[in-house]
Amino acid sequence: MIKRAKSLKDIDIKAEIAKLKNENCAEDDVFFQAMEEVLLSIIPLFKSDKVFQANEKNAIVRRLITPDRVIKFKVTWFDDNQEIQVNTGYRVQFNNALGPYKGGLRFHPSVNEGILKFLGFEQILKNALTGLPIGGAKGGSDFDPRGKSDFEVMKFCTAFMKELYKHIGPRIDVPAGDIGVGGREIGYLFSEYKKMTSSFEGVLTGKPSFFGGSLARPEATGYGVVYFTRKMLELEGKETLEGKICTVSGAGNVALHAIEKLQQFGAIPVTCTDSKGTIYDARGVDLPLLKELKLVQRVSLEEYVKTHTEAQYIPVSKYPKGGHAVWDIPCYAAFPCATQNELTDVDAKNLIKNGCVSVTEGANMPSTKEAVHMMIDSGICLAPAKAANAGGVAVSSFEMSQNASMSKWTFDEVESRLEATMNEICETVSATAKEHGVEGNYVDGANIAGFKRVSEAMMAEAI
Ligand code: NDP
Numbered sequence: 511m512i513k514r515a516k517s518l519k520d521i522d523i524k525a526e527i528a529k530l531k532n533e534n535c536a537e538d539d540v541f542f543q544a545m546e547e548v549l550l551s552i553i554p555l556f557k558s559d560k561v562f563q564a565n566e567k568n569a570i571v572r573r574l575i576t577p578d579r580v581i582k583f584k585v586t587w588f589d590d591n592q593e594i595q596v597n598t599g600y601r602v603q604f605n606n607a608l609g610p611y612k613g614g615l616r617f618h619p620s621v622n623e624g625i626l627k628f629l630g631f632e633q634i635l636k637n638a639l640t641g642l643p644i645g646g647a648k649g650g651s652d653f654d655p656r657g658k659s660d661f662e663v664m665k666f667c668t669a670f671m672k673e674l675y676k677h678i679g680p681r682i683d684v685p686a687g688d689i690g691v692g693g694r695e696i697g698y699l700f701s702e703y704k705k706m707t708s709s710f711e712g713v714l715t716g717k718p719s720f721f722g723g724s725l726a727r728p729e730a731t732g733y734g735v736v737y738f739t740r741k742m743l744e745l746e747g748k749e750t751l752e753g754k755i756c757t758v759s760g761a762g763n764v765a766l767h768a769i770e771k772l773q774q775f776g777a778i779p780v781t782c783t784d785s786k787g788t789i790y791d792a793r794g795v796d797l798p799l800l801k802e803l804k805l806v807q808r809v810s811l812e813e814y815v816k817t818h819t820e821a822q823y824i825p826v827s828k829y830p831k832g833g834h835a836v837w838d839i840p841c842y843a844a845f846p847c848a849t850q851n852e853l854t855d856v857d858a859k860n861l862i863k864n865g866c867v868s869v870t871e872g873a874n875m876p877s878t879k880e881a882v883h884m885m886i887d888s889g890i891c892l893a894p895a896k897a898a899n900a901g902g903v904a905v906s907s908f909e910m911s912q913n914a915s916m917s918k919w920t921f922d923e924v925e926s927r928l929e930a931t932m933n934e935i936c937e938t939v940s941a942t943a944k945e946h947g948v949e950g951n952y953v954d955g956a957n958i959a960g961f962k963r964v965s966e967a968m969m970a971e972a973i
Contacts, residue, residue, distance in 0.1 A: 537622045537623055537624030537625070538623075538624040538627060538628075539624065540624055540625055540628040540850060540851070540875070541624050541625075541627040541628040541631060543628070543851075543875070543878075543879055544628045544631055544632055544875055545575050545628075545631060546879075547879065547882070547953070547957065548631075548635065548957045548961060549571065551953060551954040551957030551958055551961075552957060552958055552961050554946040554947055554948065554954070554958065555946060555958050555961065555962065558946065561969075562965070570965050570968060570969060573968060573973075574605065574634070574961070574964065574965060574968065575631065577602050577603065577604045577605075577627060577630060577631075578603045578604060578605060578606065578611075579602075579603050580600065580601075580602050580603075580623060580626075580627070581600065581601040581602075581603070581649075581677050582598065582599070582600050582623070583598070583599045583600075583673040583674075584596060584597075584598065584599070584673075585597045585598065585599045585651060585653070585666065585669045585670050585673065586669060587662075587665040587666045587668075587669040588665055589658075589662055589665075590659055590661060590662055595666075597651050597652055597653040597666070597670075598651060598652055599649070599650075599651045599670050599673055599674065600621070600623060600626050600649050600650060600651065601647065601648075601649035601674060601677055601678070601683070601685070602623070602626045602627055602629075602630040602647060602648050602649060603630075603647045603677070603683055604627075604630035604631060604633065604634050604645070604646040604647055604648070605634045605645050605646045605964065605968075606645035606646075607645060607964055607967040607968045607971060608637065608638055608643055608644060608645050608963070608964055608967050609637075609642070609643035609644040609645050610643075610644065610645055610679075610680070610681055610682055610683055610684055611645045611646065611647035611682065611683035611684070612633070612637055612644040612645060612646065612647060612683070612684050612685075612686070612903060612906065612907070613629065613630055613633040613637075613646055613647040613648040613649070613685065613686070613903070614629075614648060614649075614650075614685065614686045614687050614688030614691065614716075614902075615648075615649045615650045615651075615685045615686070615687065615688055615691045615695075615699075616629070616648070616649075616650035616651075616688040616689045616690060616691065617650055617651050617653045617654065617655050617666075617689070617690035617691050617695065618650070618652070618654060618689050618690045619652050619653075619654045620652075621650045621651055621652045622652070625850075626648045626649060626650060627648075628850070628874075628875065629648035629688075629874055630646055630647050630648035631646070632646075632874055632875065632895065632896050633646035633647060633648055633903070634646030634960070634964055635896050635956070635957065635960030635961060635964065636895070636896040636897070636899070636900045636903060636960065637900075637903055638959075638960040638961075638963040638964040639896060639897055639900055639935050639938070639939070639956060639959060639960045639963070640900050640903060640904045640907065640931060640935065641931075641934070641935075641963075642903075642904060642907040643907075644684075644903065644906075644907050644910075646964075647683055647685070648688075649674070649685055650688065650690075650691070651666075651670060653666050653670075653690075654690070655690045655691075655695065656690075656808070660694070663694065663695060663698065664698045667695055667698035667699045667702065668698060668699075668701075668702040670699065671698075671699045671702035671703055671706065672702065672706065674699075675702070675703050675706045675707060678703075678713055679711075679713060680711045680712045680713050680910070680913070680914070684712065684713060684714065684715060684906070684910060685699075685713075685714055685715075686714065686715040686716045686902070686903070686906050687716040687763070689762065689849065691716075692716075692728075692763060693716065693717070693718045693723070693728065696714055696715075696716045696717050696718070696723075697717065697718050697721075699714055700713070700714050700717055700721065700722075710722075711913065712909065712910050712912075712913025712914060715727065715906035715907075715909040715910060716728070716906065716909075717909070722909070722912075722913050723909065724905055724906075724908055724909035724912055724919065724924055725918075725919065725920065725921040725924050726905060726921050726924040726925050726928065727902075727905045727906065727909055727924075728763060728767065729767045729770070729771075729925075730767075730901045730902045730904065730905035730906075730924075730928055731763065731764045731767065731872065731899050731901050731902030732763065732764045732765065732766060732767025732768035732769070732770065732771060732847070732872065732901075733767055733768075733770070733771045733901060733925065733928060734898070734899065734900065734901015734902065734904070734905075734928055734931075734932045735764065735768045735771075735845060735847070735870055735872040735893075735898050735899055735901065736751070736768055736771035736772055736775060736845075736870075737771070737901065737928070737929050737932035737933065738870060738893055738897065738898040738901075738932045738935065738936050739751065739843060739845075739868060739870045739893060739898070740775065741932065741933045741936035741937070742868065742870075742891055742893050742936055742940070742952065743843075743867075743868060743891065745936065745937070745940050746891050746950065748867055748868065748891065749842075749867075750775075751772065751775045751776070751777040751842070751843060752775060752776035752777065753776060753777070753778070754777050754778065754841075754842035754843060755777075755778050755780055755840065755841045755842055756772050756777050756778065756779045756780070756841055756842060756843045756844070756845060757779070757780060757781045757836055757837065757839050757841040757843075757844045757845065758772070758779050758781055758782055758795075758836075758844075758845040758847055758872075759781070759782070759783045759788075759834070759836050759837075759845070759846050759847055759848045759852060759853075759873075759876075760782065760783060760784075760846075760847035760848035760849075760872065760873065761782045761783060761784045761789075761800060761803075761804045761811055762804065762847075762848070764847040764872045764873065764899065764902075765782055765783075765845075765847035765848065765872065766782075766797070766800060766801060766804065766805070768845050768847055768872055769782065769795060769797055769800070770797060772845075773794070773797065777842075777843070778794045779794060779795055779845075780792055780793075780794060780795060780839065780841070781795065781836050781839060782795055782800060782811065783811070783834070783836050783848060784804075784810060784811045784848075785826070785848075786810050786811065786812065786825060786826055787810070787811055787812060787823055787824055787825040787826055788811075788823070788824040788834070788835045788836045789811050789814050789815070789821055789822070789823055790821065790822040790824065790835075790836075790839055791814075791818060791820075791821035791822075792820075792821075793820070796814075796818060799814060799817065799818070800814070811823065812825075830856065831856070832854055832855075832856040833854060833856035833857045833860065834852060834853070834854070834857055837853060837857035837858075837860050837861055838857075838860040838864070839864075840864040840865065840866075841861075841864070841866055842866065842867050842868075843866070843867060843868045843869070843870065844861055844866050844868070844869045844870070845869075845870050845872050846869070846871055846872060846873055846876035846877065847872030847873050847876075848873050848876065849873050849876065850873065850874055850875045850876060851875065851876065851877075851878050852873065852876045853869075853876050853877040853878065853881050854878050854880070854881055855878060855880040855881050855884055857881060858877070858880070858881035858884040858885050858888075859884065861885070861890065862884065862885070862888045862890065866890060867890065867891065868890060868891040868892075868893065869885055869890055869891070869892050869893070870893040870898045871892075871893060871894055871895035871898055871899065872895070872898065872899050873895065873899070874895045874896075874899070875895055876895065877892075882953060886951060886953060891950075891952070892952060892953060893936075893952050894952055894953045894956045894957075896956050896957075896960060897935050897936065897939050897952065897955075897956040897960075900931075900932070900935055901928050901931065901932055904927075904928060904931045904932075905924060905927075905928055908924055908927060908928075938955075938959050939952050939955040939956045939959055940952065940955060941955075942955040942956075942958050942959040942962075943955030943958070946958055
């Protein structure tokens, strides 16, 4: 069994955490979940490394878990009925020790300050793991693009950018996409930024390729997730993905491209999900149809079974209590790629029972705390999001380089850099875990390696 600290008492930051909890609101639960996982992981570092022991006095942990600033603003826009709609916009600029703030924008009704603080905090360590010069941030709005007309999405995006543009810039803060923000939204946001600043510059990544977007950026996160898994299975002496049944959740950017790369590697992804239900197609999912339904028509997955009657559609209401149908389908490797806390202890139990060998987190923090412990303890190779889904931000950073040098790399060039980056992250995480006495624990390895990189930079700069 892999050793893992179970409480925070080993590390002298309890008072700091309690203080932070008092200062923050109930929305921050998910932020504390992410923070606690990291703090438990870094205990071995504080125990073994004299530099970190000495720098505890430097309040390095407190400085890292407190965002530099949280920007909150009102977004008003006209809907198609000429009625005024009001949403809230946010940008959490968390840490820029390693480079300009960098992280996606999420448009989803569940968005609040706590969710963005959790995502921004994870982003700091994720960006640090890439080895690239990028800090951590996250932003978004409680606006829901689903069910809105193109015109309404455009109106919202332009209103949102009218506020956000004051706080971002290619050397200050470079947002990108996330849930609900794809190429369409980034295109609208970018054109408003240009109007407000009269400047054509690389202020957003994930742009459509004809105005500065990097080739392979849409594919990067999903492809990177699969590259990471391949490397992890190799390092752990497991069988390759070829010919293996895989389960994937989500049917958005990350899930679709994870499915694509799995198919290219000869694996058989048999599932996908959206917020309403799960598709289980035992022969392997029909990716062109999925893309048509989700990227072009933007409709529910239920439509899939209209043309593939042999596939199963399982609506959310039929899920087992506290669990998700997708994680009860036997598989060799599982890929949660939808949203946070979508894989619970009930799901972890099912995955373990069904002999799953590896779980790779494509979404940010998709596994609950209990599920993480259960999977690690059972010997499942668990690839944490901050390492496994870092391919998206890595290619975003390549997009920044291309924009700064007014150049354009080919798809193959970007993809081969992505592959090298994912392999390197995986090797670093694995080696770090080994070095700190938690061999095979990629969660702790990623947390320690990311924390080390960013905190070393913070210790070297003035307060
Ligand atoms: P998309 O908006 O493209 O897709 C999200 C998918 O997840 C949709 O199928 C959506 O279903 C489903 N989903 C969203 N919320 C829920 C929910 N509460 N319950 C069930 N299903 C849900 O997002 P992405 O694919 O870009 O992002 C997915 C995850 O990956 C997020 O955690 C994101 O932070 C993370 N990520 C994304 C990166 C990127 O480059 N895009 C980079 C790194 C991480 P429906 O269509 O019904 O809404």
